[in-house]
Amino acid sequence: MGAGHSDHPHEHGHGPGQDHDHGHSHVPARIRHERPLWIAFGLTLLFLLVEVVGGLLSNSLALLSDAAHMMTDVLALGIALFAVRMSRRPPDARRTYGYARMEAIGALANGGLLFVVAGFILWEALGRFREPQAVASNAMLVVASLGLLVNLVSMRLLAAGAGESLNVRGAYMEVWSDMLGSLGVIAGALLIRFTGWTVVDPVIAVLIGLWVLPRTWLLLRAAAQVLMQGVPAGLDIDEVRDAMQALPGVAAVHDLHVWALGSREPILTAHVLLADDAADVDALRGELAGMLGARFGIDHVTLQMEARHCGGGEHR
Numbered sequence: 001m002g003a004g005h006s007d008h009p010h011e012h013g014h015g016p017g018q019d020h021d022h023g024h025s026h027v028p029a030r031i032r033h034e035r036p037l038w039i040a041f042g043l044t045l046l047f048l049l050v051e052v053v054g055g056l057l058s059n060s061l062a063l064l065s066d067a068a069h070m071m072t073d074v075l076a077l078g079i080a081l082f083a084v085r086m087s088r089r090p091p092d093a094r095r096t097y098g099y100a101r102m103e104a105i106g107a108l109a110n111g112g113l114l115f116v117v118a119g120f121i122l123w124e125a126l127g128r129f130r131e132p133q134a135v136a137s138n139a140m141l142v143v144a145s146l147g148l149l150v151n152l153v154s155m156r157l158l159a160a161g162a163g164e165s166l167n168v169r170g171a172y173m174e175v176w177s178d179m180l181g182s183l184g185v186i187a188g189a190l191l192i193r194f195t196g197w198t199v200v201d202p203v204i205a206v207l208i209g210l211w212v213l214p215r216t217w218l219l220l221r222a223a224a225q226v227l228m229q230g231v232p233a234g235l236d237i238d239e240v241r242d243a244m245q246a247l248p249g250v251a252a253v254h255d256l257h258v259w260a261l262g263s264r265e266p267i268l269t270a271h272v273l274l275a276d277d278a279a280d281v282d283a284l285r286g287e288l289a290g291m292l293g294a295r296f297g298i299d300h301v302t303l304q305m306e307a308r309h310c311g312g313g314e315h316r
Contacts, residue, residue: 034084036161037171040154041077044175047150048074054143058136060189061128063143065121065205066181069212070147072114073154076174079106083262100261104226107170111220114212121209128202141189144182151179177215181208229259232266240296244270244288249278258298268292269302281305 048070055064083103091098154175161168188204191197222233231237237258244253252273260266278284285303292298 034081036157037077037081037084037168040157040171040175041074041081043150043154044070044073044077047147051143051147054139058139058143059133060136060140060185061121061124061201061205063140063185065125065208066144066147066178066185068117068121069178069181069208071117072110072212073171073174073178075110075113076171079103079110080168080171082106087262097261100265101226103262104223107219107223108227111216111223114216114219118209118212118216121205121212125202125205125209128205129199132198132202134198137189137192141186141193144185144189148179148182148186151175151182155179177211181211184208226260226262229257231258232260235266235296235298240268240292240298243291243295244272247284247287247291249275249284250288251275251278265300266296266298267300267302268298269304271304271306273306 048067051063051067051070055061055067083100083106086099086102089099155172158168158172158175162172184204184207188200191200224230225233235258237256240258241253241256244250244256250272254271254273256268256270258266258268272285272288274281274284285305288303289301292301
């Protein structure tokens, strides 16, 4: 017979859609970092348009491929902003966990688009190898240098939030990688200007395309892991089970599930079979929840305490 079940009686009262912000500011991180995200989004979007026009006028595939990468920055920043805005919405009768998973859905769409863009860049580059074309290196150099400046400003704006929010960190990494792309285009423009080797342009385009593809795969895999309710990165479910079973009063733990709503906020549910000498069930439940929060960072916990083994399902 079950001894009842209860959510972790956490003193801070965090729900699944709330921040766990332990910084010095009393303003939640998702609100505090929204303004820098908006500024970085506006700067990047504006320069994306400039870079597309510059790439078309200079006939530079490297510049256009960097513009495509800049477009992924716009998408990443847009996803981060969308996730920040949506995560403010409280759970309702239809979505009892809230809207945190919109971040993973957006990342999945972003990843699909990235694959298409990278494939197009590589295909166009192969054509340029067969039929080299003239490139206006001066325009290419000016536009890429402006792009580098925009990347550096955006990185500065997002740096503080990257240390506090995985959502902002993802946007920061997008901008950081695009900064490397801008450096590549600048190097290519200088080589073309002083050597006349126009083949450098498609070579750099290929390198940028190959840079995008593995990052896209990692993005898709991370999004799928969240949507499939996989165990969050950095958590070992066997280690969690062993830590729970090591507490006095716990005979066994089964039906253990750990997942996350988004890129953070891990959630745990489990059935805990009580040992014969277990006395205070509520105290044991609190001890388990406290250990899970302190050791594994799992603050949203639901435990069903059982006086004897209940049937049904795989008990492990």
